[in-house]
Amino acid sequence: MAIHDLARKETPQGTVTAVWFDSDEDNFVVQHEFVHLSFHRREFIAFLECLNASYKKYLEDHGGAR
Numbered sequence: 801m802a803i804h805d806l807a808r809k810e811t812p813q814g815t816v817t818a819v820w821f822d823s824d825e826d827n828f829v830v831q832h833e834f835v836h837l838s839f840h841r842r843e844f845i846a847f848l849e850c851l852n853a854s855y856k857k858y859l860e861d862h863g864g865a866r
Contacts, residue, residue: 802822
């Protein structure tokens with residue numbers, strides 16, 4: 801198994817999100833706190849497209865307010 805660390809982010813409140821890529825399985829793994837998601841590469845791309853579209857819509861509708 802060839803695991804590659806892609807990203808890790810911790811919020812000021814201590815919530816951790818991380819993403820890895822398993823090149824042997826052509827799989828991405830996303831971990832957010834205790835939630836663990838695994839995607840084949842093509843499914844991960846679709847997941848990212850959905851997240852990006854939702855974030856764009858959020859910014860349009862709410863002016864980027866946090």
